[in-house]
Amino acid sequence: MAGISSLGIGSGVLNSDLVDQLVAAERKPTETRLTQKTQQAEAMLSAYGKLRSAVTELRLPMRQLSAPDNLKAFSASSSNEDIGVSVDATKASRGTYSVEVTSLASAQALASRTVFADRDATSVGQGTLELSVGDKKTSITIDSSNDTLQGLANAINESDAGVSAGVIDTGSGYQLVLSADETGTVNAVSMSVTGDNGGTNTDDQGLSRFAFNTGMDAGAGLEETIAASDAKMSINGVQVTRSTNTFENVIDGLTFDIKAEGTSTIKVEQDLGAVADRVQGFVDKFNALQSTIDSLAGFNAEAGTGSLLTGDSTVRNIQSQLRSILTRVVPGMENASVRSLADVGITTDWETGGLEFDRTKFEEQLKANPDDVTALFAEQGRATDSQVEFVRSGSATQPGDYAINVTQAATQGQLAAGSALGTTFDITDTNDQLSLTVNGDIGVDLTLTQGTGLGQQALLDDIQAQLDANNALSAAGVTVQAGLDGAGNLTFTSSTYGSESSVTLTSAEDAATFGLDTTNSTAGLDIAGTIDGQVAEGDGQVLYLGSGNGDASGLQVRVLGDQTGSRGSITFVEGVAERTVNMVSSMVGAGGAIESRTDSLNRELEQIQENQVRLEERITSYRERLVSQFSAADSLISQLNSTRDYVSQQLAALAPNQNSGNG
Numbered sequence: 001m002a003g004i005s006s007l008g009i010g011s012g013v014l015n016s017d018l019v020d021q022l023v024a025a026e027r028k029p030t031e032t033r034l035t036q037k038t039q040q041a042e043a044m045l046s047a048y049g050k051l052r053s054a055v056t057e058l059r060l061p062m063r064q065l066s067a068p069d070n071l072k073a074f075s076a077s078s079s080n081e082d083i084g085v086s087v088d089a090t091k092a093s094r095g096t097y098s099v100e101v102t103s104l105a106s107a108q109a110l111a112s113r114t115v116f117a118d119r120d121a122t123s124v125g126q127g128t129l130e131l132s133v134g135d136k137k138t139s140i141t142i143d144s145s146n147d148t149l150q151g152l153a154n155a156i157n158e159s160d161a162g163v164s165a166g167v168i169d170t171g172s173g174y175q176l177v178l179s180a181d182e183t184g185t186v187n188a189v190s191m192s193v194t195g196d197n198g199g200t201n202t203d204d205q206g207l208s209r210f211a212f213n214t215g216m217d218a219g220a221g222l223e224e225t226i227a228a229s230d231a232k233m234s235i236n237g238v239q240v241t242r243s244t245n246t247f248e249n250v251i252d253g254l255t256f257d258i259k260a261e262g263t264s265t266i267k268v269e270q271d272l273g274a275v276a277d278r279v280q281g282f283v284d285k286f287n288a289l290q291s292t293i294d295s296l297a298g299f300n301a302e303a304g305t306g307s308l309l310t311g312d313s314t315v316r317n318i319q320s321q322l323r324s325i326l327t328r329v330v331p332g333m334e335n336a337s338v339r340s341l342a343d344v345g346i347t348t349d350w351e352t353g354g355l356e357f358d359r360t361k362f363e364e365q366l367k368a369n370p371d372d373v374t375a376l377f378a379e380q381g382r383a384t385d386s387q388v389e390f391v392r393s394g395s396a397t398q399p400g401d402y403a404i405n406v407t408q409a410a411t412q413g414q415l416a417a418g419s420a421l422g423t424t425f426d427i428t429d430t431n432d433q434l435s436l437t438v439n440g441d442i443g444v445d446l447t448l449t450q451g452t453g454l455g456q457q458a459l460l461d462d463i464q465a466q467l468d469a470n471n472a473l474s475a476a477g478v479t480v481q482a483g484l485d486g487a488g489n490l491t492f493t494s495s496t497y498g499s500e501s502s503v504t505l506t507s508a509e510d511a512a513t514f515g516l517d518t519t520n521s522t523a524g525l526d527i528a529g530t531i532d533g534q535v536a537e538g539d540g541q542v543l544y545l546g547s548g549n550g551d552a553s554g555l556q557v558r559v560l561g562d563q564t565g566s567r568g569s570i571t572f573v574e575g576v577a578e579r580t581v582n583m584v585s586s587m588v589g590a591g592g593a594i595e596s597r598t599d600s601l602n603r604e605l606e607q608i609q610e611n612q613v614r615l616e617e618r619i620t621s622y623r624e625r626l627v628s629q630f631s632a633a634d635s636l637i638s639q640l641n642s643t644r645d646y647v648s649q650q651l652a653a654l655a656p657n658q659n660s661g662n663g
Helices: 016-066 149-158 206-210 272-297 313-327 359-368 370-377 456-468 471-476 576-588 593-662
Strands: 074-078 083-087 095-103 109-111 127-133 136-142 163-169 174-180 189-194 223-226 231-235 238-242 254-258 262-270 346-348 355-357 380-383 388-392 400-408 412-420 424-427 433-438 442-447 451-455 480-484 489-497 503-508 519-522 528-531 534-539 542-544 556-559 565-573
Touching (some): 074 083, 127 206, 189 206, 254 262, 272 313, 313 593, 359 370, 380 388, 412 503, 424 456
Antiparallel strands (some): 074 262, 127 189, 346 355, 400 528, 412 489, 412 519, 528 534, 534 542, 542 556
16 A cells, blocks of 8 residues: 555546545445444343343242242240240241250359469479360470469460460469360369379379369369359250250250240241242242343334344243243142142233232142142152151252162161170279270260269260260261160160261270170171162162162162161152252253353354454455556556657647748
8 A cells, every 4th residue: 555645646536535435335335234243243142141140040049949948937936035046947847845944054163272472483383284174184294384373374275175274363362263165064174183293192282282173172172163064944844954055956946045044935936928938039030030031032013023032042942941840730749739839829920921929828838738839849759668768869860759679778887895794883093994986087085983883774874974975976976875785795886877887996994894805896888779770879878879870860868777678669859949940050051042042142243253354354455456556547647648748748849840831
């Protein structure tokens, strides 16, 4: 395009303005077409974005309704605000309970009887303090680096022994105070001393001034200022004790938090309104989706005009699938009291395509047929054997009836003594220590209660009490049951089922006393069997099918008891909400219909951009060609003009000579 500014010099016509006009005329049809296609594709992308958003919004309320627990909402109330109650809807059931709190749990508190002149200078004695809090034991060394009252308090606090220590200025001196970190008698504190350099370990001199246990002489060692106590309450006349002021697992689904002694009436009722609110949320989101579809794909019959997505196959597919899910009889519920959404007051307005919700009818059905209403929305497994429980389904599990057969029942790990347990026992400091390893990695240290002439049952009760109070087991959510087998041998059985379940003996003082000088430890077994005739895998008591095993793929059931052979069948019902969630996920997820359509439109935009680049390249080439042609033509015209001018000049020069000759 160099030299384009000189165009037209020769002709006065073939100038740059003419080139621009010709280029613009060449560009306009294609550019207009590409612009229209771009605007159309971008508008479609925006429309699909709105559609995706509206469809996705439907997933949240349906996901809530797909969880069976959200259809069993319960509320609990207490007539006394000092006796609080909270409810877990997954476990609670209707009921009324009379509660009386007779005592609160408290943490033990101790104080030194000796008043010290200085907190940072006066020696308290050197040696080793042995702290016991529940089943936790901690050794604390007191030497020249911390041989003061404040040094002792700091050492206790840094030891993480389950005790907090401080120094109080009484006005006439300083005292050490201790308090257990946790409430309850199970967390009572005891302290003993070894290596006391200020006298013997028990003479109440030197470090032994800080010893404490219930068997000490009155006036010696630390003084108990607050006794450890448990919280006690009765529920419908049944006495219940806990080490804290929070009572869990007393009544399924209820937790009590007590602040004061007193009485209360606890009422647990199904919160029908809360469930209805969740259903209303689904209806509102569906109607919002229908409104979005109408705006994007509606057709005005009077005007004879459509919208951007009118007739779009993706929109029709979404409407068709939703209509099929929401109006059908749920497979597996053909003979139930509630079979479809219409039975619980959710009907379709055929003029608008939206849903109408009869809240009263829904609450009546939920109250009368809670299991059927739950199955209508959420997934559910209905077993013919009362000891077979539905756990969950997989994404590939299809509604249907599936036979359950057990070839090996799940078992628990157990430790058994090699010889029978005696009838009476003397428990002293030479045989009160017993350590077990549970499920391979849980260390359990027991300290039996000392006493003479204990009977067999008293010993078993004490061992069980120690196991029930063990912090390591509680933290792991595991229990161990002590008992006797058929031969009278002491046994320890893990509550866990399956191959991870085990109990082994780590150590025992005077093991022969309990028949534990020889032991037999048996690991648990995982369940084995089939589901729908397909070989299933076992994990504890859970029998499950992996992928690629037919219609029951992904199905998981828990089988209780030790019966082998046929265990009946389980009917898997996939409710409306569960199916809708799966449909929405497939629509908006990777590879879904909406994503595929938007991907296609994005590719179309990329193609339009490529066409625009090619148009620019063609127009540039066209302009260059015009300039070249115009330049050549203009040059030729300029030459012709020069020739014309020359000829004109020559003719003009000849004209005077001709006139002179004639004269």
